[in-house]
Amino acid sequence: MDKRQLSERDICTKFITPAIEQAGWDIATQVREEFPLTKGRIIVRGKLHTRARNKRADYVLFHKPNMPIAVIEAKDNKHSLGDGMQQGLGYADMLQVPFVFSSNGDGFLFHNKIAKDGVIERELALHELPGPDVLWQWWAEHLGLNPAQSELVSQDYYSDGSNKTPRYYQLLAINKTIEAIARGQNRLLLVMATGTGKTYTAFQIIWRLWKSKAKKRILFLADRNILVDQTMTNDFKPFGSAMTKIQKRQANKSYEIYLSLYQAVTGTEEERNIYKQFSRDFFDLIVIDECHRGSAAADSAWREILEYFSSATQIGLTATPKETKDVSNIDYFGEPIYTYSLRQGIDDGFLAPYKVVRIDLDKDLTGWRPDKGMVDKHGNEIEDRIYNQRDFDRNLVLEKRTELVAKKISDFLKQTNRFDKTIVFCDNIDHAERMRRALVNENADLVAQNSKYVMRITGDNEEGKAELDNFIFPESKYPVIATTSKLMTTGVDAQTCKLIVLDQRIQSMTEFKQIIGRGTRINEDYDKYYFTIIDFKKATELFADPDFDGDPVQIYEPKGDDSPVPPEDGESPKTDDGFTYPHAEESPWLGVAEPLPGEEGSSIRRYVVANVEVKVASERVQYFDAAGRLITESLKDYTRKALAKEFSSLDDFLRRWNDAEKKQAIIDELANEGVFFEALAEEIGRQSGKEFDPFDLVCHVAWDQPPLTRKERAEQVKKRDYFTRYGEQAQRVLQALLDKYADEGVGPIEETQILTIAPFTSFGTPMEIIRAFGGLDKYHHAVHELEQVLYGSSPLCA
Template sequence: MNKKTLSERDICTQYITPAIAAAQWNTELQMREEVRLTDGRVVVRGQTGRRDKNSIRRADYVLYYKPGLPLAVVEAKDNNHSMRDGIQQALDYATMLDVPFAFSSNGDGFVFHDRTRTEGALETEIALSDFPSPEVLWQRYLAWKGIGADIAPVYAQDYHNTGKQPRYYQTTAVNRAIEAIAKGQDRVLLVMATGTGKTYTAFQIIWRFWKSHPNSRILFLADRNILVDQTKSNDFKPFGGAMTKIENRSIDKSYEIYLSLYQAVTGTEEERNIYRQFSPDFFDLVVIDECHRGSAAEDSAWRTVLDYFSGAVHLGLTATPKETEEVSNISYFGEPVYTYSLKQGIEDGFLAPYKVIRVDLDKDLGWRPQAGKLDAKGQLVEDRIYNQRDMNRTLVLTQRDEAVARRISEFLRGTDRMAKTIVFCEDIDHAARMRQALINANADLASRNPKYVMQITGDNLEGKLELDNFIDPEKPYPVIATTSRLMTTGVDAKTCKLVVLDRTINSMTEFKQIIGRGTRIDEEYDKLWFSILDFKRATELFADPAFDGEPVVIYNPSGDEPVVPPEDPPPPDQETRGQPGELPEPPTTGGERIKYVIKDVPVYVVNERVQYYGPDGRLITESLRDYTRIQIGKRFASLDDFLKTWNDADRKAAVIAELENQGILFEELAKETGKALDPFDLVCHIAFGRKPLTRRERADNVRKRDYFTRYEGTARKVLELLLDKYADAGITEVETMEVLQLQPFDALGSVSQIIKAFGGKPAYLGAIRELERGLYQQAAN
């Protein structure tokens, strides 16, 4: 057999897989083929988002010691390549999977890259028959990790089979955490962006710890009731009867897995610190979810609980490690054993990119009341200049609420009025007013269902009861939620498509949490990306290097100085009016904060700009046309270069697909022009300044030239119908033979009969190419 004639898949089937199997690998349990590591980055332009198929990363083989414990990556090439042609790709995938072994093969043998070697060549060539066994690689892997025989069984504990394959970074996070615990590290920190499955990851860590430590007890702490309830009923469900939630301030010591709010086990009075009913050595593992947050107690219950259970392993989970001059997660837990960032999640296609619309309101840029101005309460308004930071803290302009509600409603009318939307307000009073303004701005839908807009804040029982319905993709209502701080964290709103910022945000931690409300992807409900409508310039924080970089320790305690835990948040399920420490406090009278309410000052939108999440993670301010012009300029040096590529292409659809994969959205561009333009004309017009013709004009030009005089009967009728199809749907429809199965072509006969009318398939394809030459005849003019 001539290997040169075999496809890459044939090489895998006939040479690579047999070689792996011969080395005693169980091909059903220890080998996976065509392993999709990433989903492909979502590119957003205009109102459309689509995946860049070229960015999908897929390993030909991943070899496992057992499920969840990858050891090696094998990349395959056909025999027209050398053995080493796939090794760099294999090394990239091995780095992603945190494994030291990478192989490349073309069916003749293997190039073997072994990072565990401490001497000799790292990369060698081996015969097909010399592929190493699982046990050989496993022992080298353990040595590379520094895992001794005494703790190897703990590290090798089985995952729980949930029926779904964990994503590559989840596997790495779980294994890194278990490795640290097995080696005796008693404080462990995992940093994973919102929406990347921290709770699922925590479950697998706890499961493996629980199974490898008989009779162990685990405490899972969170600071929001919804976090605990979601965890218990979803990811942690396999624990079944071994699990309980601590509530009603009562303790039952017969369980092994305990879920609790900080506030359920602590209090300001000693007798309310019910965690002390457990002995200090009762728990073996304490997991702190959202560990950048603290607790409601003034005496820092976050640290107090951990100090009490100091003999247990402490595992912190967060998307936003807090590193300031006053507090530091890293100073308590140590450096993260693994970090998976928002930027990486977007690049991999697991998290949704965003489009930012910054809106400036005229009074936010500076407003001064006239002398003697009284507000709606009869208070004399202090004579000074009020700006954006004052709005809804010191000064309430009710017509500003209406302007914001009007702009939100305009956005939804232009996109999807049933798109789940969260409006972050300054405080509860602001959230209540914004709810009313949005109801009035959407009276048609609000009258149809009063839950179209709802206030979901800590003091609003009716709103809190609707929170589950808001985050349920199958429940259409509520659509718009106005909130202050209740929904900044722990709300798994996968279908949230619009995040509105009308609150001053100076805290990077809080900003990341809020942005995280929109970063989840749900393709079933057409959620690939989301928009941020920013009225407070909060998205300027995107420019801060701290937004998505590795956490940097700023706070460094010295000597015996105690480690300060992360600051305490507002009480659970409650909101605060303002955020002490972020902004100068408003003036007060007798201890009461003064807030002026003015109803007769109009507010207008004066400026607006749209920004896109760019390939390098930065926001790009440009129009869709500008982006298209730049991208086409990268691909084609000149109009002649484009015309040559277009005219030489056997299938124009291939050129179109290539440009679409670069993020060029022809459908959106055509909408902007308001004309039914072919991708060819869009490129020529936008990138090279050529006057465009509509598809109908191009089709009519072909007819005027009587281009098909040598065709008659069925063949001519088919070509005339194809011209109509081009005018209606574009060139890609013309090039596919499946179109012949559709109306009105099916009335002319079967596909084979139609092709026979042209004299066979080659003649039919030749006629299509001739048709395309006619359509684009003036391309060279």
């Protein structure tokens, strides 16, 4: 057997897997082949999206199912022993494991990050691969774990036998937390971006500590009733009868897992007394969800209860750790034990990326000053001064401004999908109500069909709050558009929200990240892969803040009466840095308008002006490049740069195109780099993205070559004396393949499955058609020749 003729998969099957098994690794429980690490970043261009290649390790070796300890990267035997090492080290860094092996089937190159003798890399024969006990002993010694700690760290996570297992970053968060607790750390902070599974991660941490009996009575605190209930019925369901929800004035001490609202601890003295019915040492583990709010403040009621149970290990969970001069998570919990950021989640493909449409309104940019003695629509004389963006919708209302914002939102939905779930963030309840009314009028046809098409969901409105669950649930069609102020900033798991509108001044990074988090979840069943932000009040200027960690894929600033859909190609409320109100639904900032400056106690809340025209001001298309710099370019320019990275010249592209066994492979590769041919065709002014072959679009955009349509290419082939070399049946098949190419492109004709559909079924069965060419190899050769003639009809390939 010539090893050099074997594929990488054959090398794995015949040499590497047997060596792993011989070393004592249990193939069923300790070895995962082709272990997926990421899902592949979602790349968005225009209205289209694709996924980049996902990262997966050839092998990950586990001490226990919850404890990855080594990575093996395999190559075929044409590569050297260590050719996979750098790739394997990258995967090991993601998993934070100490041992990496590279193999081509001849042996292993072993990289030991914790080598005591200073020899980090050495070659090993196939039979010298270390076993699981050896590697775990080295690793446990390095971590400084004694036998009892080692046993706790090795406790299995929960598995119900399904395919759902923790993602790589969840494993890291779980394991790092368990390791820290095993070593005696009692205050821990986990930072995980919204939508990355904080509650599931918390469940696995609690499960392992509970099953190992390291922690026997556990309290989980959340900030919304629906979150507590969903947690009990979903992620925490395996706790079964050991679990209860703490109700007011109930202190049943016979359970082991307790869930509660933190509102209960910030209520009346009577409500707080329920916790004092538990002894100070009753709970030995407390997990605080969304701990960036009240628990962060030193004088908060949350902090009071945490200090009451101070002997318990306490774990804070947050997407947005709060650090200001007055409030600090880290002061209480310490530095995060693990952080998984918005940027990482988007890069890995677990979170939805987003585009930004920036719309600047003229009065927001230049301000507005009333005429002397001017009165508002209610007869109140308007104070003579310049009103600017921070005044609008707080001290002064320009009704035409509200109507214009509602029109732009509606225009966007009419050009995308009018039933895409949408959240409109307003400055206060009054603003949210006016925006609801304006949106109703802009969408009168759909509101006539169902009045819940637009709903105001704010803390003061029971009808609106009652529809919050329907807005969240993907199965519920209505409401479609929700106007709000603060109520939906956090705790709203809106998986299918595709549009977030910011008509609210936001200058707090914490609040900004929370709002962005409303759209970051992916729901493939409902075609939710990315979302759009329309920003009317410059909130997205926070992207430039170094503390922001998740750049948008596109920013678009329309002007005048332009469509808000991108072409294909100060001061904020007190809540900004301290969500200290006890009930999210009852925040004093949800809609209490301030008296006008200098008019303490005045009954006039804000001036309302009906007849001042407001217009849109500016337009530009922006992207963030690979280095995170904001650049302005068209999709055509972006594509030209992407192609320049892939191909050194036109000749290089032609050579690789002609040599490719399947042209579709090159098309897919370019799509993974963000090249979308339909969107590209629109930008360069063609009638249809389906009319032009990707080959021609690439040559045209990158090297200014004149493109041919697919039909033009097909017609040129028909003019040649090409088919006569084949028999009658084969000629009919090739003619039909050519017609399919003209209609659908090169991809479909490269697949033999095409022989199972019309018109090919009229020529015989697939086997009969293949026999007409002399066998499968000769059929594939004929298709390849047809492609050569197709592209040879261009002077580029002649």
